[in-house]
Amino acid sequence: MRVRVEMLRRAVAWAGCLGAAIGSACAAEGPGEFSGTRAFTHLAALAALGPRPSGSAGMERQREIVVAHFQAAGGRVSRQAFQIRDRRTGQPVRMENLVVEWHPGRSDRVLLGAHYDTRPFPDRDPVDPRGTFLGVNDGASGVAVLMELASLVRDLPGEVGVDFVLFDAEEYVFAPRDPYFLGSTFFARQYAAARQADGPTPRYRCGLILDMVADRDLEIFQEQHSASWPDTRPVVDEVWGVAARMGVRQFVPRPKHAVEDDHVPLRTIGRIPTCDVIDFDYPHWHTTHDTLEQCSAESLEAVGSVVLQWLREMK
Numbered sequence: 001m002r003v004r005v006e007m008l009r010r011a012v013a014w015a016g017c018l019g020a021a022i023g024s025a026c027a028a029e030g031p032g033e034f035s036g037t038r039a040f041t042h043l044a045a046l047a048a049l050g051p052r053p054s055g056s057a058g059m060e061r062q063r064e065i066v067v068a069h070f071q072a073a074g075g076r077v078s079r080q081a082f083q084i085r086d087r088r089t090g091q092p093v094r095m096e097n098l099v100v101e102w103h104p105g106r107s108d109r110v111l112l113g114a115h116y117d118t119r120p121f122p123d124r125d126p127v128d129p130r131g132t133f134l135g136v137n138d139g140a141s142g143v144a145v146l147m148e149l150a151s152l153v154r155d156l157p158g159e160v161g162v163d164f165v166l167f168d169a170e171e172y173v174f175a176p177r178d179p180y181f182l183g184s185t186f187f188a189r190q191y192a193a194a195r196q197a198d199g200p201t202p203r204y205r206c207g208l209i210l211d212m213v214a215d216r217d218l219e220i221f222q223e224q225h226s227a228s229w230p231d232t233r234p235v236v237d238e239v240w241g242v243a244a245r246m247g248v249r250q251f252v253p254r255p256k257h258a259v260e261d262d263h264v265p266l267r268t269i270g271r272i273p274t275c276d277v278i279d280f281d282y283p284h285w286h287t288t289h290d291t292l293e294q295c296s297a298e299s300l301e302a303v304g305s306v307v308l309q310w311l312r313e314m315k
């Protein structure tokens with residue numbers, strides 16, 4: 001994703017109270033609980049694949065792993081393939097979004113999205129901008145949360161169904177003018193066209209994008225677009241409200257950065273009110289240091305447990 005406007009004030013560092021805030025919750029690995037420890041295991045497995053940019057062998061290996069994981073948990077997986085032309089070579093590149101449906105019989109639905117491609121190069125790295133980019137926080141973290149949520153969402157009571165959508169090509173970007181969000185834009189266009197044709201498509205009441213949610217110094221401010229659009233503001237209030245009631249202080253209840261991310265095409269093209277859940281204060285963003293060491297199970301648990309509780313409270 002890209003940042004457009006950066007608010008100036010860096011908020012209080014929560015690192016000191018972070019462990020105390022969820023230290024006890026992190027020990028909970030029983031049925032029905034979101035386990036940060038298990039989510040971190042998924043994160044480590046994805047990181048071990050190495051770089052996973054769109055069209056690469058690493059991406060293909062990752063795709064097989066996550067498809068098998070979601071199918072084993074009982075999700076119905078469909079592949080939404082599309083093709084782009086590489087702007088450097090003119091060669092076609094095969095892309096694939098993954099849609100994982102839970103409770104497909106429920107017509108009123110929520111979308112939980114994450115991009116699963118990694119940026120081709122760590123171009124903000126001051127030493128090695130053409131080096132290896134692992135994309136553990138920026139890329140794998142949202143996927144790891146969804147992998148841990150799978151069995152929990154499967155048992156979600158109520159009337160609301162959930163789809164996980166893994167977006168390809170959020171940042172198949174080699175040069176400053178290359179377009180972002182190819183996967184979510186394709187998905188949003190397909191969705192909008194199907195709705196217009198009145199076909200048998202799901203109806204999403206809202207959505208969340210999970211991106212960069214594993215930083216060990218996690219602080220999730222409200223993303224500015226999400227907090228200001230009238231249709232997404234209620235979603236922001238709900239999610240940060242759940243976090244406040246749970247005492248999850250990594251969710252900071254005020255706006256900070258304006259971030260262009262997959263929520264923008266989903267909302268502007270697909271008309272799905274989608275909120276971006278992102279910690280944009282990550283010093284290792286788009287560098288060779290976006291590695292497992294910079295991430296924590298506690299952070300994954302903070303995010304996953306809030307999202308799960310938000311879903312459980314949905315009427």
Ligand SMILES: [Zn+2]
Nearest residue numbers: 001119138171
């Ligand atoms: Zn990125």
